[in-house]
Every structure is written in C-alpha cells, then in structure tokens.
Amino acid sequence: MTEPGRSGAPVDGPAAASPSAASPAPSAFLDVRDLRVHFPTDDGLVKSVDGLSFRLERGRTLGIVGESGSGKSVTSLGIMGLHTAGRYGRRKARVSGEIWLNGTELLSVGADHVRKLRGREMAMIFQDPLSALHPYYTIGEQIVEAYRIHHDVGKKAARKRAIEMLDRVGIPQPDKRVDNYPHEFSGGMRQRAMIAMSLVNNPELLIADEPTTALDVTVQAQILDLIRDLQEEFGSAVIVITHDLGVVAELADDILVMYGGRCIERGPAEQVFHEPRHPYTWGLLGSMPRLDREQQDRLVPVKGSPPSLINLPSGCAFNPRCPYADVPKDDLSRTVRPELTEVGDRHWAACHMTQEQRERIWTEEIAPRL
C-alpha cells in the first residue's frame, strides 16, 4: 500500500506528496506538508529537505534523527522561518510546501507575521550554546530582550521574569548569575540559560536542535531531564533533533528518521526502536553506543558516506549503502523511489522489501546482534 491522499489521512499519518494549494487548515497543532528547502549554489541546487511531511500535537515530543547533513537543522530553521529572514545576497533559499502552526500557514502568511510568532509561539534551542549566545550581552540582558519583544513590560518586570526562568531551569543563585556574561557560564549552564531564554514566552512549540551535542555526558542527561520536565510542566509540543538515538529513546513519543532530506521511517518511538522497518534505521541502531557489549560484536554502523543532495542516487536514495539493495525484485532499489508505506500502527517506512522480508531480516539478522 502506498501513501493515501491527504484527505482522510489519520493524524500522524503522512500527508500527500503534493497537496493542493487550497488544502484546508488541519486539526493538528503542527502540520508540515511536503516541505522543501532548496539552496541554489554554484554546483547546483542543493535539495536539503525535499518533500518532508509530519504532524505533531501539543504535549507530544517528536524526535528527528539522521546522520550529519540529512537536513535536520534545515528543517527546523525552515519551520522557524529562518531561511528567509535576513538572508543577504542574491541567492535565497527556496522554501515550499506548507507549515501549519496552530491553524496558520507560515509560508504564506507574510514574513512579519512569522517574525512575531518566533520566540512567542515557537522557540528554538541551538546546538552550541556558547556561539548561540551573544558574547557582549549578559545572560539577563538576552533573556530580558527575548521577553520584552513579545511582552509590553518594563525592564524591572522582565528582569524578574528572567531570574525566575533561570531559577526554573536550575541555575543556582539566579539573581546573581543573571548579570553574568555567557563566557562566565559552564557549557551545561549556558544550555540551561538558552532553554530559559527560549521558554521565557511559554512557546507552544519548542525545537531543540541537538541540545546536548556540545555537552559532556553527565550534563547531557541533566539537560534531557530538564527538557522533559519542562515539557510536562508547560505542555508544549517539542521537536528534538539529534543524531543520537539514545536521546530520542529517552524523550520522544514519535520518531522520524531522515535520510538525504527525506523521511524514510516514522512511527511511535517503541515501534521504531523495537521493530524498525528500514535498513537505514537498522544501521543507526547499530551505531548506538552500548555499554553492555564489546565493540566487535556490534553491528557495523552505516557504511559509506551521505548522499549528494544535488544528485540523489536514483531509485532509493539509500541504495549505494544498503546491504539489502538486491533483495527487492527487478532492481527496484535502483530504479524506483520507494514511497512511505504503512508497516504498523501509525508506523511508516520507505523501502521496497516486502514486509515479510523485512521482518525476517530484522528478527534473524539484525536484532540478535544489537
């Protein structure tokens, strides 16, 4: 079964590949339909995101995983409208598709409208909190600014709010630390401050782009705990982007696996973890660090290098690296692009192998070696 048309697709099912311009406002809180982000460059058109669709409800967490260059950051910046805001020079990113946030379609609503939603309805945490904070302003000044853009309050009230937020994210002596500069904070503290800043306006959508990559392991766990607690408290929708499956295992309700700018598998977290139905996801699971096994018996991580985003391999974009590329009949892997098909309850994967083939390979060859 290939993807059904847009109308009648269940919540969390894939949206249609090419929605009509007049598609109705969706019921989901965040509904991304056929998102494409293309960058014209000297070497050709870089299709960093090419036809991505997903949905997310309030109070839920979506984990987006994929190796470096698969388009995760480009997707999140696309939702935030940051590819088109303040791009100087002649070459502009081309963003198309639909991004519905709380009933508003962000790509057609006008840049200034989206700007006003940024920071208030949707906020973002970046990978490296040191470079993401302005070195010349204090933590407090930066949080106060974020608050006062969207709230007509005086400096005193905003400062009080900033201290409150710093306290909430677990920064000791927040009334003193509020006047520190970013370089006076440790890595984990900076990320906490960044989280405080992004949550200062109670956004309904929080995008965390690799929030723990720049931090050391013990701090990583604390930050993840913090994000989870805050989500429970504020009930926002959260997108966590990472190339570390361990992170999403802890946090996410649903998982979306990206490869070459597209979604190749998506579903409830337990299903994607315990019954993954795409060879690339198997590879990602195999490259997860595990403490209880020796390095040698572990499945080899995904071999080969990420595909060119200018010329994706024909057929299945994963075929040059896929150990099972010859399993589907008629050389389908190299000639026809596999669509997302339903492989379980709300669980979709894009691979030409039959369900039986995939189940057999997973249970016999992959799972025992993980």
Next chain:
Amino acid sequence: MLAYLIRRLFAAAVMLVVIIMVVFGIFFLVPKWAGVDIAASFVGKQADPAAVEAVREKLGLSDPVHLQAWEFFKGIFAGRTFATGGDVVHCSAPCFGYSFKSEQAVWPVLTDRFPVTLGLALGAAVLWLVFGVAAGVLSALKRGSLWDRSAMVVALAGVSLPIYFTGMLSLATFAFGLKWFDAQYVPLGQSLGGWFGGMILPWITLAFLYAAMYARITRATMMEVLGEDYIRTARAKGLRERTVIGKHAMRSTMTPILTMLGMDLGALIGGAILTESTFNLPGLGQAVLNAIRNQDLPIILGVVLITSLSVLLANLVVDVLYAVIDPRVRLT
C-alpha cells in the same frame, strides 16, 4: 575591570619609558656609533666650530651616556637647563628639546601646530567613520549588488590613490575651478566659517583614504558577524531585522573598527604629512617637513616623540574602550 585597567596603565607607563629611551637612542646613540658629530648636526650645516662646541657642552654630549639619557628623560617631566659658561637657556617641562637654530624650545612649536593637526585628524575621522562604516554595512547587506560592487571599486580607488593625487584633484576642482572653498587655512579662533571652509577639502581628501579602508573592513566584518550563531538566535527571538543588524550585529562589528580608529588617530595626530603639505596646513606634519628642509634636528626629534606618545595614548584608550565593549577582555 579595575585590575585590567591598572595593568594596562602600568604597561603604558613602562612603554612610555621605553619609547623615550628608544628615541634618545635613535637621536643620540646611533649617530655617535656611526661616527657622526651630534653637536654639529644639532647646530646645522654651516656651523662655525665655536657654536658647535657650545652646543656640545649645553647638551652635555661629552658626559657619560647614562647621564645624558637621564637629562633627556628628566627634561620631559621636570624641565632642564642648557648652559655654557654664562649662556643659560632654561627649557621648562615638558622639555622636548631646544632648537639652537631658531633659538626656541621645541614644545611651544609643537603645541602651536598641534591644534591644526588635531582638527584635521578628528574632522576627517568623523567623516570616514560615518561614510566608511555606512558604506561597508550597506555593502554587506546588499552583497553582490550593483551598489556593493561600485562601492568596493570606489573603495579600492580610495585605498590605492595617493593623497597627493586626490588632494590636488580636489583642490583643482573645488578650490581653483569651482571656487567653492578657499585653499587657505584660517585658525579656528579667528573665524569658524573660515576654518571650516579651509578644512573641508583636507578632511574629505584624508577621509576618502580612510573611509575606503573602513568600508572594506566593515563589510568583511559585518558579513562574518551575520554568519554567527548568535545572530540566528536574535532572529529566532522574533527581533526585527533592523534590531538584529543595528544592535546585535553592529555591536560586534564596531569592536575591530574602534581598535583601528584608535590606532589611526594616534598615528595621524603625529602629523598627516602628505595632507598637510598638499593643503599647506601649518600642522605637525608640515613642521617635520620644514625641519627636514632646514635640518632642524630638535624639531624632528620632538615630533617623533610626540607621535610615539600619541600612538601610546591611543593604544591605552583603545584598550580601555575594548574592555567596555567586550566583557571577555575584562577577565584577561
């Protein structure tokens, strides 16, 4: 912050002593090693032997070197006396030397000319900062556009054309051709309008050169800053682009520009020789030229000293400014 300032001040004081000693070395020791008769060169070309001997004694050139150095150093802070027999010349602090040729102390000559140079440098700096930075920011925001490319061609011209050329061109056009301005220096105290009219072409000429450099640096820095993560963060907060550029990006872009400004002003205050001689402005630069022509060594020495000291002072000011602008500096 305080510790940083004290450290800087201390370093500046040490540098001050070093500079004075180096200048002393250049003017008194190096010639001595080279076998040049310093007394003769202080008196001038066709000096009669008696005068040379008198100067030798006044300067104490036969004394041990460390005594000479001490006299030189002391003169700057406490003044000194040059004496031969009954002929006594007192040079009060700050004694930058005494011209035996024109029979006057060097310092008043410098202070006479200093305001001209200062006015030239400051006026030009205002112009080049405003136009250079504005052009650079616009170019960075509209990179690749016709504006950007023309601005950068003009900037390249500004950097590479000699002041003599642009100065003469502007004189020929605006002063002698269109007769918009007088090519005549009028002291500020005499007439504000006259001063302004006489300074405007030198300002523009000097500012053109520097504006060109500043535009290029501003453009490059702004483009780099716009790629920084914290600029993306500023946008992600929902700030207007105006604020993102005008506040967040400008703050970082201005840092290297202020450093440059300090250095350039420091160097210019020691005399914009080319501009001053092109426009016949009686500033320090022209004093140097005249002194070279007349072989009036003490004046040259004085200008060298004051130039070094103004660069030193500018450095100090830049360091302090830096600490105000960049909180990370305060730690070091």
